[in-house]
Amino acid sequence: MTRRFVAQLTDGEALEEIYLVADKQLRANRNGNLYLQLELRDRTGAMSARLWNVGEQLAHTFETGDFLLVKGKVQLFQGALQIILTGFERCETQKVELTDFLPRTEFDINKLLEKMRGYLLKLTNPHLRALAECFLMDEPLIRDFAQVPAGVRNHHAYVGGLLEHVVNLMDVADRVSPCYPGVDRDLLLTGIFLHDIGKVRELTIGRAFAYTDEGQLVGHIVIGVEMLAEKVARVPDLTGEPFPAELLWRVKHMIVSHHGELGFGSPVLPMTPEAIALHHLDNLDAKIHTFVRDIRDDRNQVSAWTQYNPSMSRRLFKGAPGGAAYSPTLEDQ
Amino acid sequence: MTRRFVAQLTDGEALEEIYLVADKQLRANRNGNLYLQLELRDRTGAMSARLWNVGEQLAHTFETGDFLLVKGKVQLFQGALQIILTGFERCETQKVELTDFLPRTEFDINKLLEKMRGYLLKLTNPHLRALAECFLMDEPLIRDFAQVPAGVRNHHAYVGGLLEHVVNLMDVADRVSPCYPGVDRDLLLTGIFLHDIGKVRELTIGRAFAYTDEGQLVGHIVIGVEMLAEKVARVPDLTGEPFPAELLWRVKHMIVSHHGELGFGSPVLPMTPEAIALHHLDNLDAKIHTFVRDIRDDRNQVSAWTQYNPSMSRRLFKGAPGGAAYSPTLEDQ
Amino acid sequence: MTRRFVAQLTDGEALEEIYLVADKQLRANRNGNLYLQLELRDRTGAMSARLWNVGEQLAHTFETGDFLLVKGKVQLFQGALQIILTGFERCETQKVELTDFLPRTEFDINKLLEKMRGYLLKLTNPHLRALAECFLMDEPLIRDFAQVPAGVRNHHAYVGGLLEHVVNLMDVADRVSPCYPGVDRDLLLTGIFLHDIGKVRELTIGRAFAYTDEGQLVGHIVIGVEMLAEKVARVPDLTGEPFPAELLWRVKHMIVSHHGELGFGSPVLPMTPEAIALHHLDNLDAKIHTFVRDIRDDRNQVSAWTQYNPSMSRRLFKGAPGGAAYSPTLEDQ
């Protein structure tokens, strides 16, 4: 049976589905009777839910962050939908499809993976192609790579986010490559593939995206170099030749320098054409992605501006309702 | 008669050509006789020149920055070529082809212009296309636009530099546009065309690239907006409609915000997808261009690194002589 | 009939007046009956208001930000005045005197305008005087200029604030001019007049002070230069002479550089004596104004310090109650 997502619920429908408890309050109503006020959510959104006349004991059988299989009915109240519960049961996390509860790329992860594989297996430099193969052969790693978000809060912060970002970057690099003959296309594509690979160990997907202990203590840049060192040691088995030292330094350098400035966590500055290209393309893709999504997802239909975004220190311009076509002309000003 | 450039001179040749005096010293030799020690240059390089036994009077007939028609002979001295002069004559600046003395784009300026025109005349938004036409019809402006460098010292600092930069940016934008459906391609191309147009009045090409008084006092961003205001007023003559106000603000916003941060001289931050795309593409193109040229033009053949570049706070990696193919392998380390 | 302002209300009085709804909550009392809890305000302050036993429908006839003509009675409750409403009616914004609901300069706007006119019409430089006249003749512009605040939140953030700031700056400049013979008094006064004139289009006075779309996208500095360009084109009609180019650049330069640093939104640094004088006088006036008002308006009568002001990163010293005269002497310490 397919899942009934929060975004699909409609007034009046009967419901039996699993949701994550995002907030839980035990309150007394005006007669002193206790009721539960919950916030339930999955990856499509959140909704209020209420269970009347509960005992304290029942109320303590679960906590915020747990999953509940709830029964009840959806109804409209004060202009918004809410769920009136008739019962619930706590679910073990193991039995839950966690990714139903986390935001997720809008693209097909398998197609993204195929596209990435396509770029990598067509690299012309045999050392770099063999290096990519060593990564691609590591199935558990690639499985994680295909799931991890690009970040906890910032751009591409959803399941499959890193993969989507990497594939889009490869498309962009592939297209602009002819404009920059001084930039080695193979090196650049390898750098795009590996620049954030340490995030596979830096981040974890549980009930929410979070940093691992290792991730916080060591950081994805250093972890990424360690992962590269492990794989590069196996390349000679494929190529029959030692991996060229300078080539390896150039790949490491792209990982290490891709944040572009010391103050942003790169221990060295970009010092090769491929490293500076990677840094700026990464930035370009992340920022356009953020701008376009923030504008698209902003809920306020009155203002021409999004909410103030503190991490970018600005609001974004969505455009006047009706857009450019209907906007007041200069003579009207 | 075609010009004899500094880079073409060979040991032993007789010479009669115009050069710019980059440095001038009147010295006494060991017998107390005065001689002139000059540095002569054109856009291909510089060379020392010496005129023995001059009088003070003759030596005062010109200054550093003047052009001289010199006669003499090229000879090898201490491993370098120099010119032993037999005579010279000061030339009026008007009679000199100034661009022979300034570095110049390696591309054909007319072809670049055609390419740019091609992009602009195919814009689908009628207001933006008409706006571009208003600029393109201003022949003196376009003539200057095709000559002005993108900067005095930084990237694309040569005749035709701005045009080359703009056309390469248009190529890049044209190619990546399908990857970013949320970015309006017409607006972006218009922004690329106009973002630095104020440099036509900010910079001057005389004996060297320099800032105009207006350029220093007002800056190319504000000048660019003024130039836009002049042209946009004529658009309704072409379209028969007022130019939409919001569309105009979006174009101005791209000019005003394209430096990306207040500290870099943009009075406002980018707040539309096209403005953030323009900012990052501009940066990408300028930085790759600088890296590739600095590496290509570095003269030191011993070091794997370029000279320290203070404006970028780094040296660039050219690669070990022989490059990646012959570099020591990991086992040799 | 004259308006009854919030600051004039007294315990027990009957009331029929228009107020702005600053906050609105529909609550249920202990018997489950709904009541409205409002925050009503005008430019003199805010007060709580309550309407018992309302239906949901009535409660949805207006929103926060609307104006209500309310009837009711003022009464003391828990040491503060509140209004018990007996009825209300929503008013169209057009019928409301908006400036009754916004803070306003304590000075007479007409007198301020006369003073400013006086300074400008006595400029000795005929080009600058004619330029000022071109602005003064634009009545709708001057009407807006006399209303616009100097900012949304910072110094002089009230109706007439920009004008008050400009006139006080003119007074200061007029007085210190003899101390600085190297600063051109005419240029400085012109710069004071025009430095923030772009705020007329950057800011809007509706129910609250806000940025216009154009204001956020382009910024008052660039708008100001555009406004200057429009007016300067008409000066030759008055003077019979072209406006001197260098003089124009100097005026633009003052507008463009008056924030003093790139990081504060000026695309160029002050590079003339008048520009540096304008920048520092502007700063001096804004800061003294802020300090003196924050100290005067601080409501806490116990502490010798104002609230922490985050935009200035400090608290201000109001002085011990009783002030310097009665403060503990050194021997008492």
Added chain:
Amino acid sequence: MTRRFVAQLTDGEALEEIYLVADKQLRANRNGNLYLQLELRDRTGAMSARLWNVGEQLAHTFETGDFLLVKGKVQLFQGALQIILTGFERCETQKVELTDFLPRTEFDINKLLEKMRGYLLKLTNPHLRALAECFLMDEPLIRDFAQVPAGVRNHHAYVGGLLEHVVNLMDVADRVSPCYPGVDRDLLLTGIFLHDIGKVRELTIGRAFAYTDEGQLVGHIVIGVEMLAEKVARVPDLTGEPFPAELLWRVKHMIVSHHGELGFGSPVLPMTPEAIALHHLDNLDAKIHTFVRDIRDDRNQVSAWTQYNPSMSRRLFKGAPGGAAYSPTLEDQ
């Protein structure tokens, strides 16, 4: 006999005068004979001097930084004046009028002192007036105060510079005081008087302006507070009352905070109206003074711009030769 200053010397005149040795080189001419090449200077400028055929011994009788009584003749050489020496004698520093060798205010120091005294003795607050008197009665202190420059290199870097700066600030404060009724005029004038008084011990006037050891180790802000503490202890002898504690803190606070920001060496931020006024007035006066003098003293008559000033990160606009009146008009552009 009045001194013959460098700026007064003319071609052909015989000379016997004392100068400071700013540079000294012992060179061999083409015949191997040694000669001395000196740079001599006083407060009006510097000039080259040469003594032919010296022995090593004679050449070692003095060092750079010493004063020499020189004899010789002034002559024109390569377009500049130089002195051909016939002899010299080293002078003890004690016998030299040091201020002849250091730049000096263009104003009459005694008149400046009188003006300052006038302001201070008319303070209406009896405690502050008595405090000022305690300083004024300290004759050695006031003598130093009247000589010390406001800085070693920056604004007012000449003998009497601090006094000139303080008096000009008092004039400005006196004039703008009516515009700022919330600023206590007496406190502000006292702050102006004392803000840099620590420079009397921080700086020393020897052969050049320099920092004392104490000045570098402790800094003029802290020294100034110490000097204030010494004087304030004597005020009760004049007033018969203890000095009010809060008033003292306010005066100290002005000294301590007058640099305006921690990064500029003020351990606390300005937190009173008088402290913020002092900070901005100090800045205003210093910056205008620097701009006007740099423009006035710039020697390059070709460029419309001064030399690049690294401490201000900019060049200043002097104006096109002929100035605004003759500059190209807009139609000529």
Added chain:
Amino acid sequence: MTRRFVAQLTDGEALEEIYLVADKQLRANRNGNLYLQLELRDRTGAMSARLWNVGEQLAHTFETGDFLLVKGKVQLFQGALQIILTGFERCETQKVELTDFLPRTEFDINKLLEKMRGYLLKLTNPHLRALAECFLMDEPLIRDFAQVPAGVRNHHAYVGGLLEHVVNLMDVADRVSPCYPGVDRDLLLTGIFLHDIGKVRELTIGRAFAYTDEGQLVGHIVIGVEMLAEKVARVPDLTGEPFPAELLWRVKHMIVSHHGELGFGSPVLPMTPEAIALHHLDNLDAKIHTFVRDIRDDRNQVSAWTQYNPSMSRRLFKGAPGGAAYSPTLEDQ
């Protein structure tokens, strides 16, 4: 009778004790009857308290920040202890042992004092030893010194915090001194003793730690130098010799420069070995102290990380529950 601290209270006990009112709310229950909801605290923690059925008058007999002698009973409610009050009485602050309500060093203040005295009286430089004695003889000063926290919010923010910090620093300096023969041990110990002595006048211990007016206006660095100036004047009475000027500057320099950077409030940078050693030891001790305590006191037993600490811009790693010994090994990853 010994005090009953919050941390000692147990379910069911009857209580009669004085607490500080940290929060006070007068609420109506469901029947419209008023009750008081208080937050009571002392230096060991805080607890909720409730008094049913109070009149408005009684509720207004005290304010937040007052001390109450409360009677009542401790009981468990929703998993936490709270106090059900039966009555209360307001206490005059004078009758309260204030330090019972403020956090306090875990060490014995008298022993710390003895240790500090021991170090100081064994200084070998007679001038510095005599200087220390002049401070130690000032009993009221030493009494305050032994109480004052090292800061209001940061490291060692408790009664006796400054003393504990100073004594620990002396221990550290004593131990590392042999590793740094170029650092004068006597000077360093003197600097440690005096570096924050101005905090005695900068901070005040009332119901909470706070800044004095003088402290905010002048700052502990400048106050510390003033205190030093007072004491140093008396040293010659003990030694029979003037205090060496350079030695005094070195001591002052340590106080003035110990924050290490202008941006952190030191008007001069450290320029002697002792000053740089003091700065870094101070930093070392403060930071280790903060890290160790934040980790020890963090209450969350689930997370391996402390709460985000905004002043340090980071969370601290407490380690996985069970610590290094039981943590997952690399093979388990």
Added chain:
Amino acid sequence: MTRRFVAQLTDGEALEEIYLVADKQLRANRNGNLYLQLELRDRTGAMSARLWNVGEQLAHTFETGDFLLVKGKVQLFQGALQIILTGFERCETQKVELTDFLPRTEFDINKLLEKMRGYLLKLTNPHLRALAECFLMDEPLIRDFAQVPAGVRNHHAYVGGLLEHVVNLMDVADRVSPCYPGVDRDLLLTGIFLHDIGKVRELTIGRAFAYTDEGQLVGHIVIGVEMLAEKVARVPDLTGEPFPAELLWRVKHMIVSHHGELGFGSPVLPMTPEAIALHHLDNLDAKIHTFVRDIRDDRNQVSAWTQYNPSMSRRLFKGAPGGAAYSPTLEDQ
């Protein structure tokens, strides 16, 4: 035969020794005859040398940076020693003891190594002790570790500098450890040992200290983590147990975070007590070392201050000649 160092040369001695050519100029004397003017140096200093009457051919047999076996005689000229050469011969770099030409620790490298070994082999944590052993068993690595400077230009910039720095840090940590029971001594000592170990591959000792290509591209922090990963893999062979994951993260974290701030090249901030202790101890030792050496080695005997040090933005106070004992007393001021 023992080497004759530059610092040992005396007037009149005959010389036959190898020196590094630090500078080389081929000049003509007054008769047009060519002579060589060289700067020769070894690790104790530098001296001028001159060879009269050389042919161009001979002069081109070597370059700056080569080693020459020179013959000649030392003589005094103009108050300084110089070498008059009678002949020279170029030496192959392989035949030269390079460390004779580079500055070197003043301590016995073998004793430093023994001390470090002593600390490490006494670690009580078996995993950390085994880890240290794995490093100590790698003889080529330890040989390089004992030679590498701590930096190219900054503190401990001499052969053996890193080892000296590490051993001094271990002494300091050992001594202060009892003052900080919350800091794990074993972890801290391990961190001290490993924090800069990547410098073994980042820096190279040739004719001068320099960065390797790998060092510039990857940086010593990341290289250090890679070296750690290699060694930790062998620890289980010694202990029979897997290396605890959390313990490894803690060691890596110390390496990665030891620069203390992102802007200084650490990709993560210190987040454990040992990491913050390491960062501050490292800083303490480096800064005291720099201060004490700069003061000791400053050659100017007149000034009480060292030369301005641009990397520290300050001059250091050496003290008045005669020092504190003879300095002017306060009464003399």
